[in-house]
Amino acid sequence: MIVVNTEYIPGYRIVELRGLVQGNTVRAKHLGRDIAAGLKNLVGGELRGYTELLTESRREAMQRMIQQAEQLGANAIVNVRFSTSAVTQGAAEMYVYGTAVVVHPEQPPQTAQPVEPETPQA
Template identity: 55%
Template sequence: MILSNTTDVVGYKVTESIGLVNGSIVQSKHVGRDIMAGLKTLIGGEIAGYTEMLSDARDKAIQRMAKEAEGKGANAVINIRFTTSAISQGMSEILVYGTAVVLTKI
């Protein structure tokens, strides 16, 4: 599966546009990470536990989008975008979406 945040992929042409596909995940904070994050706010710097958690959540959302595209017969998703939103205190959603297409090598 080719994934691109641009509308085209070098060396390929879009031969069929299948339509919008997406993947999402709602992630909650972990109490252990909250304690470490609280301590980190005293000295500053990156909160690695949250960075890792959000990276994993993004990867899962991308996998879900790619699986949906594959199920519709696509071999690529182009023009990929990400968005996040707060669901409630301590929970957020990561949504990834793009256009499922069939690419042919030129």
């Protein structure tokens, strides 16, 4: 599955459009992370717990989107966008969407070169 946030993929031709695919996840942070974040807010720096939360939810949303694309028989997703929204205080949604397409390589890569000179048999 090729996933890009551009409208096309260089070296590939879009032959079929399979429609919009999307994935979302709503994640709540837990108290431990809140306490750690509260302490970190005194001295500054990266909030690792929240970064992880973001990474996890983004991965899961993307996985769901890719699953949908697979079900539609697509082999690529183009023009992917992210969006988040606060559902309540303490939970946020991560939403990712894109267009599922079928792509074919324009030319087979140069790896396919059967160069096997015939060795004369002694």
